[in-house]
Every structure is written in structure tokens, then in C-alpha cells.
Amino acid sequence: MGCRKLTVAIDGPAGAGKSTVAREVARALGYLYVDSGAMYRAVALRCLLDGIDVRDEVAVSRAAAAADVRLVDGAAGVRVLLDGEDVTAAIRRADVGEAVPHVAKHPAVREALVRLQRQMSAGGGVVMDGRDIGTVVLPEADVKVFLTASPEERARRRYRELVARGDRVTYGEVLEAIQRRDRVDSSREHSPLVKAEDAVEIDTTGRSVGQVVDEILALCARKGGTVCST
Ligand code: DC
Secondary structure, three states: OOOOOOEEEEEOOOOOOHHHHHHHHHHHHOOEEEEHHHHHHHHHHHHHHOOOOOOOHHHHHHHHHHOOEEEEEEOOEEEEEEOOEEOOOHHHOHHHHHHHHHHOOOHHHHHHHHHHHHHHHOOOOEEEEEOOHHHHHOOOOOEEEEEEOOHHHHHHHHHHHHHHOOOOOOHHHHHHHHHHHHHHHHHOOOOOOOOOOOOEEEEOOOOOHHHHHHHHHHHHHHOOOOOOOO
């Protein structure tokens, strides 16, 4: 019997645990994990490298249309390629984090990346995380999840990640950055962060990654999704 390859959309605010959870769900099902935020980050990095003002809609849109952004699934996980160069680490820099919400506001940037995201999910077998996956990118997704967590919990997680990486930040700074990003992401005119009507909301505050992953796998099983090992 062939396996049924679903499309799984996971949305939510920064630090809700989307990428960790999405990666684990993809691994469990043998699906491709598509980190849509990484694609916006790659365009933001292109702008920083080329000295483009992220508020300059025309210049940013031109850069997004010209940029060759790819996600490549390899032994070391998914790598992000920008114009042929591996930028997996560079897109996590703090300056990219500051620039990316402004880049993601421009409709032409969104159109270019949404087109790519749809191409990647054609045929199913994809877990995609982001802000607008269940609402705009894949409105027909088989399973839609909206992950949340309190701002304090999200800041704690991000703070631990940054400190483990050797960044010198305070918890207060991280909390403030998260709240600032939430405001920009939720209030932008194009594709703001909202829960799709038919998404299942899961609050991850105080819950383990394994518990949340199991809950999503149960939703997939209910849709007839099965492990696709080949
Ligand atoms: O998930 P992340 O922190 O890597 O996302 C980076 C930025 O990109 C964040 O400001 C929200 C934006 N984004 C978006 O607008 N739409 C998506 N589908 C994914 C991310």
C-alpha cells in the first residue's frame, strides 16, 4: 500500500517552538521540512550584504526577485543556500533578525517566496512552518496547527538558545525583541500573523517538544497520513 503524503502547516509567533516541532514531525513522517522564515531571512541577508535599505520597497523587491533561495535537505539537516552560498548560520545573526520583519512586509517579497513555497510543497510530504502557511501559502493543507506560548516562555527559550550560542544578551532584551517582532508581524498589512479558522491551536507553554509532536502526529494519523520511508 502506498503512503499518503500530507501537507502540514505550522504557524505561530516567534519562539513558540515551531521549527523544533516542525522538524521533528517531518522526521517522524519522513517528510521534507520547509522553514519559510529562513527564506525571508535569506532575502534580508541579501539586502544587508548589498547595502540595501530594508524599507526601500522597490530595491528590496528587486533583490527578492533576483535572489536564488534554496533549502537543501542533507545529512546535517536542511541547509539554506543563497545564490549558491551556504548561509544557514549567517541568517541567524541578530542584524538579520532585526531586518527581516521589514523585508517580510513588502508584498512583492511575499509573492516571490510564496510561489517558491508552493512549488516545494507540490505533491505533499511536506511540513512547512511560518506565519501565513495555513492562511495564505497552503490554504488547502491537510493539517493546520497554530502554536502559541506565553511571551515570557518564548523569551526564555530564545534566551537559552542565544546564550548557548555564545551571544551576550539579557533576558529583558530578548523579551523586548520578541514583543517588538510580534507587533510588527501581527500588525502588518499583508499576510499578518493570524490563526487560520480551521487550524488547531496548541499552547506549548510548559509542555515538552515530544508531547506537542505526538499531538500533531495524531492529527496527521487522523487525516490518513502515514510514514513514507521511500
Ligand atoms: O520564524 P523566523 O523567526 O525565522 O521568521 C523570520 C521573520 O520572517 C519574522 O519576522 C516573520 C517573517 N515570516 C513571515 O513573514 N512569513 C513566514 N511565512 C515566515 C516568516
